[in-house]
Amino acid sequence: MTTTRPLDGIRIVEISSFVASPLCGLTLAQLGAEVIRVDPIGGASDVKRWPLTDGDNGAPVGNSIYWTGLNKGKKSVTADLRSPDGQALVQRLITESGPGGGILVTNSGGRDWMSHETLAALRADVVTLELLGGSDGSPAVDYTVNAGLGFPFITGPVDHDGVVNHVLPAWDVVCGLYAALAITAAVRKRDQTGAGSQIRLPLEDTALSIASTLGYLTEPQVNSQGRPATGNDVYGTYGSDFATADGGRFMIVALTRRHFRDLVEVTGTTDVVAALESALGADFSSETDRFTHRKVLNALFAGWFAEHSTADVEAALAGTSTLAQRYRSFDELVAEGTLATHPLFAELHQPGIGTYRAAGLPAAFDGETYFTGPAVELGSSELG
Amino acid sequence: MTTTRPLDGIRIVEISSFVASPLCGLTLAQLGAEVIRVDPIGGASDVKRWPLTDGDNGAPVGNSIYWTGLNKGKKSVTADLRSPDGQALVQRLITESGPGGGILVTNSGGRDWMSHETLAALRADVVTLELLGGSDGSPAVDYTVNAGLGFPFITGPVDHDGVVNHVLPAWDVVCGLYAALAITAAVRKRDQTGAGSQIRLPLEDTALSIASTLGYLTEPQVNSQGRPATGNDVYGTYGSDFATADGGRFMIVALTRRHFRDLVEVTGTTDVVAALESALGADFSSETDRFTHRKVLNALFAGWFAEHSTADVEAALAGTSTLAQRYRSFDELVAEGTLATHPLFAELHQPGIGTYRAAGLPAAFDGETYFTGPAVELGSSELG
Numbered sequence: 001m002t003t004t005r006p007l008d009g010i011r012i013v014e015i016s017s018f019v020a021s022p023l024c025g026l027t028l029a030q031l032g033a034e035v036i037r038v039d040p041i042g043g044a045s046d047v048k049r050w051p052l053t054d055g056d057n058g059a060p061v062g063n064s065i066y067w068t069g070l071n072k073g074k075k076s077v078t079a080d081l082r083s084p085d086g087q088a089l090v091q092r093l094i095t096e097s098g099p100g101g102g103i104l105v106t107n108s109g110g111r112d113w114m115s116h117e118t119l120a121a122l123r124a125d126v127v128t129l130e131l132l133g134g135s136d137g138s139p140a141v142d143y144t145v146n147a148g149l150g151f152p153f154i155t156g157p158v159d160h161d162g163v164v165n166h167v168l169p170a171w172d173v174v175c176g177l178y179a180a181l182a183i184t185a186a187v188r189k190r191d192q193t194g195a196g197s198q199i200r201l202p203l204e205d206t207a208l209s210i211a212s213t214l215g216y217l218t219e220p221q222v223n224s225q226g227r228p229a230t231g232n233d234v235y236g237t238y239g240s241d242f243a244t245a246d247g248g249r250f251m252i253v254a255l256t257r258r259h260f261r262d263l264v265e266v267t268g269t270t271d272v273v274a275a276l277e278s279a280l281g282a283d284f285s286s287e288t289d290r291f292t293h294r295k296v297l298n299a300l301f302a303g304w305f306a307e308h309s310t311a312d313v314e315a316a317l318a319g320t321s322t323l324a325q326r327y328r329s330f331d332e333l334v335a336e337g338t339l340a341t342h343p344l345f346a347e348l349h350q351p352g353i354g355t356y357r358a359a360g361l362p363a364a365f366d367g368e369t370y371f372t373g374p375a376v377e378l379g380s381s382e383l384g
Numbered sequence: 385m386t387t388t389r390p391l392d393g394i395r396i397v398e399i400s401s402f403v404a405s406p407l408c409g410l411t412l413a414q415l416g417a418e419v420i421r422v423d424p425i426g427g428a429s430d431v432k433r434w435p436l437t438d439g440d441n442g443a444p445v446g447n448s449i450y451w452t453g454l455n456k457g458k459k460s461v462t463a464d465l466r467s468p469d470g471q472a473l474v475q476r477l478i479t480e481s482g483p484g485g486g487i488l489v490t491n492s493g494g495r496d497w498m499s500h501e502t503l504a505a506l507r508a509d510v511v512t513l514e515l516l517g518g519s520d521g522s523p524a525v526d527y528t529v530n531a532g533l534g535f536p537f538i539t540g541p542v543d544h545d546g547v548v549n550h551v552l553p554a555w556d557v558v559c560g561l562y563a564a565l566a567i568t569a570a571v572r573k574r575d576q577t578g579a580g581s582q583i584r585l586p587l588e589d590t591a592l593s594i595a596s597t598l599g600y601l602t603e604p605q606v607n608s609q610g611r612p613a614t615g616n617d618v619y620g621t622y623g624s625d626f627a628t629a630d631g632g633r634f635m636i637v638a639l640t641r642r643h644f645r646d647l648v649e650v651t652g653t654t655d656v657v658a659a660l661e662s663a664l665g666a667d668f669s670s671e672t673d674r675f676t677h678r679k680v681l682n683a684l685f686a687g688w689f690a691e692h693s694t695a696d697v698e699a700a701l702a703g704t705s706t707l708a709q710r711y712r713s714f715d716e717l718v719a720e721g722t723l724a725t726h727p728l729f730a731e732l733h734q735p736g737i738g739t740y741r742a743a744g745l746p747a748a749f750d751g752e753t754y755f756t757g758p759a760v761e762l763g764s765s766e767l768g
Contacts, residue, residue, distance in 0.1 A: 004577060006569035019598070026597065031569050045640060050620025050675070051599045056608040065599040065606065066620075072597075129747075135727060143618055144707050147625070147635035150714035155551045156540045163625060163633055163711050165616045167539045170554040173594055175746075177561040182747035184568045185390035185415050191575050193388060197749050205728045205746035210557055211714070212729070212743035213410065213456075214403070215435045215449040220718040221740040222449065224440040227714060232549045234527055236434025236450075241531070241547060249547055251531035256429060291434065323528050327547050330534035330595070330611060334604040343519060344589045345596070356605040359596035362559075362589035363513075363566035365581050 005032025005370060010187060011101040012036070013094045014074070015081075015114065017044035019142070019169055020203060021107040021131050022070040023176030028183060029073040030361035030370045036075040036381065038090055043078070043378050059354040068353050073372020078379035087113040095123035102196070103187070105179060107131040116198040127186045129179055129199040142169040145204045149211055154229040175206040233298070238290035240298050241327070248310030252301075253323040257285040262320035267304035276300070343369060350374040389416025389754060394571060395485040396420070397478045398458070399465075399498065401428035403526070403553055404587060405491040405515050406454040407560030412567060413457040414745035414754045420459040420765065422474055427462070427762050443738040452737050457756020462763035471497040479507035486580070487571070489563060491515040500582040511570045513563055513583040526553040529588050533595055538613040559590040617682070622674035624682050625711070632694030636685075637707040641669040646704035651688035660684070727753060734758040 010033040014025040022037070029035040039047070048064050055061040077093070080086035091113065094104050102123045104114065109130035112118060116128040133140030143165060146152060156164030179201055186197040211217050220226045232241045232251075238260060239253035254260035264273050273284065276296065282289040290297065305313060310326065317324040328336070339345045339357040348358035351374060360371040394417040398409035406421070413419040423431070432448050439445040461477070464470035475497065478488050486507045488498065493514035496502060500512040517524030527549060530536060540548030563585055570581040595601050604610045616625045616635075622644060623637035638644035648657045657668065660680065666673040674681065689697060694710065701708040712720070723729045723741040732742035735758060744755040 004573065004579075006573040006581075009576075023597065027565070031565075048671075050672070051603050051607070051611065054607045054609075057606050059606055065602050069597050069599050069602060139705075139707055140709070141637055141639070141707055143623055143637055144635050144709035147709040147711045148717070150712060150717060151552055152711055153713045156548050157544060157546075160541060160544075162541075162627075163616070164540050164548060165625070165635070166550050166552065166554070167613075167619075168535055168550065168554055168594075169598075170550070170552055170557070173554070173558055173598075174561065177558060177565060178745075178747050181411070181415075181561060181565040181568060182749075184565060184572060186749070188568060188572045188575065189388065189390040191572065192393075195388075197390075198751070199747050199749055200751075201747045205743075208726070208728055209743040209746040210552075212741075213407065213453050214553075214557075215453050216714050217718060217723065218449050218453060218737070218740050218742070219435050220715045221723075222441050222443055222738040223435070223438045225438075225715070226718075227435065230551075232547065235551075239527055241549070243546075251528050251549070253525055253527055255525070287432075288434070321523075323523055323525055325524070325528035325531040327531045327536055328534060329537045330600050331604045331609070333532070333534060334601060334610075339601065339605075342592070344592055353602070354606040356602055357596075358602070359589075359593040362593040363562050363583050363585040365566070365570070365583055367582070367584075 006365070007031040007033040007184065007187070009100040010034065010103065011097045012103045012105060012183070013038055013090070015090070015104070015106040015108050017046040017107060019070065019172035020175040020179065021105055023173060024105050024129075024179035024183070025074055026070055026072060026372070027177065027180040027361070029372050031184070032370070034075070035073070036077055036093065037071055038077050038079060038093070039378060040081050041078045041379070047378065053353055057354045060352060063352040065353060068350050068375040069358075071375040072348070072358070074375065075381035076376050076378050077381050090114065091119065091122060095119055095126060103127045103183060105129045105131075105183065110137070120196065125190055125194060125196040127183065127190060127197050127199070129183055129201060131175065131179060132200060132202040134204045135202040140204050142172045142203070145171050145207050149207050150216060150226075154227055156231070158229050158231040171203055171207045174210060175201065175203045178206050233294050236291055237287045238294060238297065240294065242302055242305035244305050244308060244310045244313050246309045248313070249327040250305065250313060250317075251325050251327065254290065255287070255323070256321075259322045260284060260290060263301065263322045266316050266320055266322070267301050269300050269304070272300060273297075346371050348374055351377065390749070391415040391417040391568065391571070393484040394418070394487065395481045396487045396489060396567065397422055397474070399474070399488070399490040399492050401430040401491060403454065403556035404559040404563065405489055407557060408489050408513075408563035408567065409458055410454055410456060410756070411561065411564040411745070413756050415568070416754070418459070419457070420461055420477065421455055422461050422463060422477070423762060424465050425462045425763070431762060437737055441738045444736060447736040449737060452734050452759040453742075455759040456732070456742070458759070459765035460760050460762050461765050474498065475503065475506060479503055479510060487511045487567060489513045489515075489567060494521070504580065509574055509578060509580040511567065511574060511581050511583070513567055513585060515559065515563060516584060516586040518588045519586040524588050526556045526587070529555050529591050532588075533591050534600060534610075538611055540615070542613050542615040555587055555591045558594060559585065559587045562590050617678050620675055621671045622678060622681065624678065626686055626689035628689050628692055628694045628697050630693050632697070633711040634689065634697060634701075635709050635711065638674065639671070639707070643706045644668060644674060647685065647706045650700050650704055650706070651685050653684050653688070656684060657681070730755050732758055735761065
């Protein structure tokens with residue numbers, strides 16, 4: 001059964017590279033839009049980005065797992081973007097594509113031939129979204145944005161002398177989703193009012209906005225000091241990681257007094273924790289007190305984890321309300337077969353890469369997970 | 385000048401707590417929707433979540449910077465959600481609110497009185513979005529989801545024996561943005577077809593979907609091995625962090641051959657890098673070769689950074705194409721005055737917290753940044 005997807009009838013042209021703008025296009029394609037990625041002949045600078053196939057499983061060596069992953073379900077057109085003819089072709093593709101068209105997403109702004117003004121002169125209700133680095137137009141990527149923002153100083157072991165980058169390009173992902181949201185909101189506005197929109201979205205601003213909303217940039221403004229590093233302990237509540245007797249590791253979070261009581265019971269520390277609570281004048285039903293005294297609590301619970309096997313810990317915690325998760329590598333997650341039965345995943349035959357389980361859109365509409373087809377070969381779709 | 389925001393006329397009821405669903409509501413409020421957060425009397429379990437005010441700057445001690453930050457610009461209604469009268473009131477608030485209403489966002493699903501079926505019987509075109517932990521309904525939070533997914537094994541110093549949690553609750557943020565997108569897409573579908581939507585969005589699925597799209601879950605399926613830890617080095621291209629003579633630190637990224645050539649020139653390593661390239665049989669115009677030989681390159685460039693002050697490094701790199709950013713703490717970023725002139729930020733008078741610079745929506749529409757008012761006092765808005 002195929003239902004109507006929310007963005008059926010919408011056509012988007014994406015002139016993009018790297019993570020944020022291709023993720024925007026992919027997400028809109030999952031929601032039902034026709035997305036046409038336009039690249040220079042031979043591809044943009046991300047066409048061979050790592051990770052690449054290594055020739056295992058019979059696929060050719062050196063194809064981009066990254067590029068095919070982010071460009072699933074799109075059409076692909078290449079054109080000479082430096083020639084007037086190529087530019088005119090792309091302008092027509094953007095502006096002449098019916099009532100659901102007239103939408104451009106790009107991270108290659110600053111070019112007159114594809115500026116909002118130029119396109120709006122050809123089609124008044126055009127919607128353009130330009131992804132930038134900094135709001136002043138300066139270039140920036142996820143790793144430089146993150147470095148300027150404070151997170152690397154409070155990530156990683158508390159005694160580590162240095163900074164720790166995140167591995168997940170979180171700001172690229174966040175920016176791509178803001179872009180998909182902004183386009184969808186602009187489509188809704190155009191449906192209602194007939195007006196187009198010119199949207200500017202700097203990568204750096206997505207990071208600043210989230211850091212502001214979550215309080216990281218508010219603390220130094222209204223408090224006498226900012227956020228301390230807490231290693232793997234969750235800030236402001238009780239949560240930490242523990243090693244088991246056979247080298248396993250668990251993340252444990254006790255947000256509520258019930259979560260915490262269950263953790264105390266399962267670790268057999270009821271009497272010790274009560275004595276500690278009394279001696280410290282603490283109230284462990286309070287999140288604040290559990291956080292304040294976390295190091296003592298960590299040390300107490302660590303003994304139980306260190307004496308039990310990973311399997312025993314998993315079994316003991318399964319019957320409790322405490323939030324617990326064994327740390328797993330990507331390899332383990334895949335080897336355990338999690339993806340084989342998970343409703344978010346379906347088999348994808350990806351030319352050049354192989355057959356694998358690929359995720360759809362995480363938001364399921366009326367019980368349906370929205371998948372797309374594979375990425376097509378660069379430049380293989382017909383223009384117009 | 386006040387323009388029409390994309391979600392003007394939309395009314396959303398949010399029964400929420402923690403990060404993801406309140407961020408969804410805030411984002412929709414920034415886009416112009418009327419958002420009514422409904423809480424149990426006295427507030428949900430996040431009403432006193434850290435960070436709290438510490439009494440500096442004259443604000444009272446112990447108010448939640450977190451709660452006010454995530455609930456800006458919303459109405460706040462409290463009701464006895466366990467009583468039939470309270471439940472009936474909330475049902476009416478959701479379903480009787482005109483053509484733009486009938487929309488519920490919640491992370492408190494599994495209750496019959498606010499299920500999609502119950503609400504759809506009262507209003508056929510209702511849109512509901514339920515945020516879950518795992519897709520099987522099991523509880524999960526950002527830190528447990530991340531632990532199960534592989535990232536903590538490849539984050540942090542390569543020689544660190546253990547796992548490193550991210551500090552930014554990236555999955556909560558990603559989930560909140562997917563939720564805002566899904567609601568906006570469902571509004572567009574309802575505008576077009578008259579049909580409501582029942583949306584399910586598990587936190588864990590947002591993480592699995594992004595990890596799949598970015599290739600982390602594809603590598604173990606099609607390659608012989610998964611992603612190695614690379615510390616602060618960017619995977620698959622050239623990027624690393626460097627310490628200066630006076631204790632500063634820079635993140636440097638060279639994605640293109642021009643970025644790399646400028647880095648080589650500024651560090652005065654042209655001859656050495658050329659000799660190295662020849663001796664290794666490498667081609668440093670290739671991203672792959674720059675990544676493969678990154679440790680030698682890191683060591684070469686590190687000498688120049690260690691011999692120069694932070695100010696000298698900043699000045700020298702400013703004239704180049706190389707992507708560079710000095711690592712700054714949250715305190716430094718605020719102390720430097722960045723927020724005072726940044727167009728994304730405006731002064732906010734937040735009762736209970738103080739006056740500070742708060743960010744608006746990072747996507748600017750037609751040159752306008754969308755701000756909201758402050759968070760109102762819990763339960764202070766009129767119901768209906």
